[in-house]
Amino acid sequence: MRRVYFDHAATTPVDPEVAELVMKYMTESYGNPSSVHSFGREVKKPLEYAREQVRKAIGAAHVGEIAFCSGGTEAANMALRGAAYANRQKGNHIITTAVEHHCVLTTCEQLAKEGFEVTVLPVDQYGRISVEDVANALTDQTILVSIMHANNEVGTIMPIAEIGKMLKSQERRIIFHTDAVQSIGKLPVDVDQLNVDMLTFSGHKIYGPKGIGVMYLRRGTWWQPIMYGGGQERRRRPGTENAPAIIGLGRAVEMAVANREEEAEKLTKLRDKLVDRVLSSIPNSRLNGHPTERLPGHASFCFEFVEGESMLLSLDMQGIAISSGSACTSGSLEPSHVLLAMGIPKEIAHGSLRVTLGKYNTEEEVDYFVDNLIPIVERLRKMSPLTGGGACTPCACAGCDQSKK
Secondary structure: OOOEEOEOOOOOOOOHHHHHHHHHHHHOOOOOOOOOOHHHHHHHHHHHHHHHHHHHHHOOOOHHHEEEEOOHHHHHHHHHHHHHHHOOOOOOEEEEEOOOOHHHHHHHHHHHHOOOEEEEEOOOOOOOOOHHHHHHHOOOOEEEEEOOOEOOOOOEEOOHHHHHHHHHOOOOOOEEEEEOOOOEOOEOOOHHHHOOOEEEEEOOOOOOOOOOEEEEEOOOOOOOOOOOOOOHHHHOOOOOOOHHHHHHHHHHHHHHHHOHHHHHHHHHHHHHHHHHHHHHHOOOEEEEOOOOOEOOOEEEEEEOOOOHHHHHHHHHHOOEEOEOOOHHHOOOOOOOHHHHHOOOOHHHHOOEEEEEOOOOOOHHHHHHHHHHHHHHHHHHHHHOOOOOOOOOOOOOOOOOOOOOO
């Protein structure tokens, strides 16, 4: 059976060149980078080169601003909790949005339990926050703002540079963090142009290994560690460094940035073809997220009168891998918090699919996906009580008066 992978927002395959590099530092050069002998030194040098590769990729001024950790989730926890604790004497107010990844939202929920005041801002119908809403939410107690660069579920790009510029204009120093897990390698990412103090991302979204992430911390930003142990990563994330993954991440981010424009052009064409075919071929379907301010290879849909999970499983039987939302919440029966925050009704949000393309995908695979999706949606709608058998079949909804469409 043919296999097509359209779930790159969940994870990506490791690039063969990266995999070869990782394997080398697992089997040949395996010393502890903190050791002073030759085995350690031959790992320490490429590890620090990886730090320089990351620094260049995001436009950071100093290699010392780059700290490695286990992934995007840990990086966000380190950034938010470390900044909140370090600035607690200045204020206790944190601002974020309703469409953040759970690693940010859940961390903010925990900080709220510890005495911090958290404002969760709404977004518009496209899942986008406005600069004005952020400005209006500021108080004299605001110490931290965290807003993602691009949304993982619908692909909408946030006005990060504009928000950062506004925050810099304030009389009080307010720390600005952005989750760049989905944008690194797909959008221009420069910490100075974005006006951010902290930026986090992970390796496995850019054809690098899993289990490795980055926290950028601008020099001069008040922050304190949340973990304690040895002196690794300048005491920001103690513990023996995952050298093979760090070195692999360095090469992965270097390649992702170098090939970004070419890949973005290719993925935008594939995405637009996919979107056009789906919307023109399947009635009662809609594209979620901003129509233009969106990631190159990202398309999110809602299909009325059908469950996303049923579509996902039916496509999987045809060898096609997609998702119905964030992979981190794929086991949940609740609809996406992102779609609900965008004002999409709960019953429609249940019928969502997220299709995310990668550098190895082809036009032929796009056609294969759509050619399979069309009959799957038709079949599932015929099984739905809201679309089958002429008049509406009574359902469990109180006062249901839905007519057939």
